[in-house]
Amino acid sequence: MLQLLGILLYTKQMIISVVICKLFGAIDPYYEGCCAKWFNFVAKNFTIPLLVGIGVAYTSIEQVLASFSLTYIVLVTTTVVGAIIGTAIVGHFIGFYVIEGSITAGLCMANMGGTGDVAVLSAANRMVLMPFAQISSRIGGAFMLLLTSLIINFVK
Incomplete structure (x- = not known):
């Protein structure tokens, strides 16, 4: 667990370092x-x-089938549709491409x-968006944990 924490901290430091280097040229x-070519090579090949390996190693078909219920399907559908529509509207007003x-x-x-991120971007054929997806996952994931921890106090 300590090793995983170290890797996560290193990844965040690396992303921040690259952003600072890019900003200051x-x-x-x-x-x-060269980095862009290497990224394209890795993403393409x-x-x-990676998806097959992750699917085989981390997916238990029994657990997946046991978790399906009407409530689960409604929650997943609502989350996906809400995420798509909400970010499309905000992105449009900010000036982003709506789909991306x-x-x-x-x-x-x-x-x-x-x-x-790998699954979503490969399904959308947009692997070039991986750096943005990583930032979104990190910031969005932290925000969701914070928001959930605040909302859960009102539900009790």
């Missing part, structure tokens, strides 16, 4: 191009094996983290 455009905004800000915020 500290990285040579040649190396930015490792997405399908809905995918990264809405669906990637409401999925199950990095694994869900």
Whole structure:
């Protein structure tokens, strides 16, 4: 568990460092191009094996089938539709592309983290949005935990 926490902290530090370097132009455009090519190579060649591996390793068919109920389906449908419509409307007013905004800000915020980001973006054929999806997952996930912890006090 401590190792996982260290990896998460390192990932956040790395993302912040890259953003700062990009803002101040500290990285040579040649190396930015190299990084973009490497990302495209990895996204193109490792997405399908990654999804298969995750699906085989982490999915218990018995648990999936046992969890299906009318309430579950309504909750999932409401969450997905709400995430899509809400972020599309806000994204439109901000000036984002509606589809890409809905995918990264809405669906990637409401999925199950990095694994869900890969699944959502590969299904939408938008793997180039992975950096934005990662930011959305981290910020959106933290926001959802905070909001849920506040709302649960009113439900009791």
